[in-house]
Amino acid sequence: MIAGASHCVYEQPAVRDVTGDTIRPGGLTLTDRALALCPLPTGARVLDVGCGPGATVEHLRAAHHFDAFGLDASALLLQSGRCRNAALSVIQAAGERLPIADKRLDAIFAECSLSVMADADRVLEEFGRTLKGDGILVLSDVYARNPNGVSALRHLPLDACLRGAMSRQQVADKLHAHGFHVVVWEDHSEALKHLAAQLIMACGSMQQFWQRVTPAGEAVDTRQAIRQAKPGYYLSIARKI
Amino acid sequence: MLTQSELHQLEDKCIQECAPACAAACPIHVDVRTVMAEISRGDFCAALKGLKKALPYPGIIGRICPQPCGAVCKRGEVGDAISLAALERACADWGDFTETPRVLPKRGKRVAIVGGGLSGLTAAFDLARKGYGAVIYEAVDCLGGSLWSFPEQVLPPHIIHGELAIVAQVGVQVRLNVPVHHDGLAGLRSEFDAVYLAIGASGETFDLALNEQGRIYIDPATFATSQDGIFAGGSLLRSVAEWSPIQSVSDGRRAAISIDRYLQKASLTASRINEGAYLTRLYTNTQGVAPLPRVQMASPAGGYSREEASQEAKRCLLCECMECVKVCEYLAHYGSYPKKYAREIFNNLSIVMGARPGNLFTNSCSLCGLCGAVCPTGLDMGAVVKDARRTMVKQKRMPPSAHEFALRDMQFSNSDKFTLTRNPPGAARSEYVFFPGCQLAGSSPSYVERVYGDLREKLGDVGLMLGCCGAPADWAGRVDLFQSALASWQSQYGQLGTPRVIVACSSCYQVFKANLPGVDLISLWELYDTPGWLDTLPAAVGGRPSAVSVHDPCTTRHESGIQDSVRKILRRMGYQIEELPLSREKTECCSYGGLMWLANRDLAQAAVRRRIAESQADYVTYCAVCRDFFAAHGKRALHLLDLIYGRDLNELAERRSPGYSSRHENRVRLKRKLLKDVWGEDMDGQSSYEDIRLIIAADVQERLEQRLILVEDIQKVIEFAERTGSKLLNRATGRWLARHRPDNVTYWVEYTPQGDAFVVHNAYSHRMEIVEDAKI
């Protein structure tokens, strides 16, 4: 495995050591909460987009008995998952081009992954295409509670969910534009705070964390931009109209 | 918590965003301030662009505008009003901005404008940009109307033609040499969807209803005439003497708004307030601004040169209010102003789940009310903030560490260790009771004894109450703790037969005055001002300063009687007073107020440093904490009681503030001494931990103060460790390390025994708890 030479934050040991294999605030707790709010039948065809090492896929299969599989663009993370479980149902693919036929899925989970994808509109279009009518999209992600701070985030020199964070209104508008009807929106920023605390405990301070994962010299500006955007975390469930 | 409507009322009170006087008085609301800033920078292109947002023909208006702005220009109070028209002309002369204005897509409706003067031109220009087909019917062979009546040197023809070209650029059609008389109006009205009459002072009235002056009647808000779809404006509304080019431009603009709404079948009257000229609510302080005369033109016919224009524009005061921000370190620190702050606070309170970045902001205000005293509309941010803190507490979202240390201090002052309620010895009731407050007792306990003795001598039956009035709880938004402190005080007070309460501390005074209206209060300082009193008291001997500056504690803001008494006492004692610029009603807070010192240490220090820099003279104040805070930052500061009872004022002015632990100790000792000396009683035994003797070096003491760790906290740890044996040994240093968690904080102490005492080497604390810690 290659050590953290990339600036892809979610691949870095500094983060993974803390979050474990569900590389996001909230972990499987939020996944289960979504399913409690919008239950799916046994055997439902479920795709985890941005599945990483596949912990969620395993959980969806084992605990919920869904016909679940996952995809991720990161060969690194997929490999680490396969090392743990050779039979893991995951493939390498990008969210912008899902290798799935139209109207095949009962549900899509995109947890802390939409914000790291380059073209959110394209991805949502693909989600719309591959979901059956009435299928659900479970989105949990970072969002910027200060809409004015969004543009500063876009210029962050890191490949992390924070860079792609949108404001609540932007998320709602995009979902609406791609034929989704938002059924649930919940703020779970506590989870983000908890993750921040974990990173402090692991790295010594937030300052040191940012120094580890950003290019040299840019830690302070990164921190400022993030503070200004007032990041939070949300869980949203949308139904394909 | 504030409702949306209460928030709007609050936001409305802050006038910072109101237009400067010039822009408000300008009938077309040119953004003068921005344009002035751009001209001063020499950026005429940006200035011209900004000007053209409101004014399509700056080269014309710049030469002939009667400048209603001049009468209200604030610079006119300190020198000459800004020559705005000349500067507008300078923009047209030196700026380059030829972009065609944006035109909306065609809507299919058409409007006829009768008359090609300023009013008609402006209406046509605006309507064309809004996407309507605008056609001007002009009686003579060129546009401009009364513009041609100006002498050529004032308004050259080529300027008129050049500036009016913009009208054609946006697609307005012009029919020259087509006069329209009263018999032509009906036809025009049926051919077009609306008509605007801007014929100037010709006298033609088109069979429309007339007003008392015999001119076409219009609704003053909408410019609608008596006939549906026909509007009128411009100089036809006015006498020759009242004629104003800029007013005509404004009429045209406003009529265009009406016609636009008319054609869309929208309300003609909704939200049209301040469309024309109005008087702004903005207040701008010109005190201390050096007067400057108008910049002269080297060649008046040519107007201002670039350099001259720049100099003239620099005279603009760039009016804004910011009165409160100018005097407050807190308001200035966050880089904004109350209208925005109120919304920030409201938004922060509305966050139901997740992080609240506004918490520190809400906890950093000293609640001193200075902003309210200087604000032209009386907006008191302190009141808003205090209410917000109460809401945070109610919502269970107040960060525990913000105020806890101060609340524990208050709890200590209201515990058996300090509280005392006594009639004077031998008396069954008191005529007066002295309530010195917790801070004076903590800082200068010997003065409490002296004062009490002198009060008894002069007034007779004076009882004594020791305790805390509850101010810290009030400031922290803890209504529960505050109410219970007040209730407890009242019940103790009741035991004494409702005497007059002599209060030494102005915070106590403010708390009681606001919350216990039935209690008869008198300030200690008003008593000491009684004729004859001071003559019998000793005055300090050594080190009298020649002049002093009086710092009024912020809680005396509205108590001019107390402020007067203090000054009279000082003068009677022969002191010369140099008043601070911000004193009495405008006094600043030392940062004790609102627990600012605890919630935001850095900001508090900045506030103190600001205050102490305001005069070289020694400060005299009459609040123990103000005095101590100033002295802690190296300012020579004296308490009024120092001047009355002290000996060496030099020494007293430089006396360091006693630490937190010392304050506790002073209070306990004071109670014990008074009980013994005055009432002949012994105080109850100490807690076991108080027997622990400690040896603490100066540098360690300093560290403990910084970390808000009290001597009693350390005593508790060591007592616990020695009693239970639960402690660690560092074999390399031979020192013990023990910990104890009485409440919400775990204290660790590194110590070694020395004789019957313990040497304290270090101590630290944390709030996080070990889950699965030792079973002891």
Next chain:
Amino acid sequence: MNEPTGQAQQTEWMCVKCGLPLESAQVKVAYLGNAYPVKLLKCPKCGLVLVPEELALGKMVEVEKTLEDK
């Protein structure tokens, strides 16, 4: 998870009550309902855990502030 720096060797610290050297152990520290794992020195018998000054004044204070929204 992370070795507390500043504590040179485990055998430097002894629990006086139990007479035993402290051993490295995985414990949890908690605040406002959130718990975090950390490796600290602990008495194997009575369970007394040593929180070093560096941890208390460093990470702990920052975590407390983050969780409190200060």
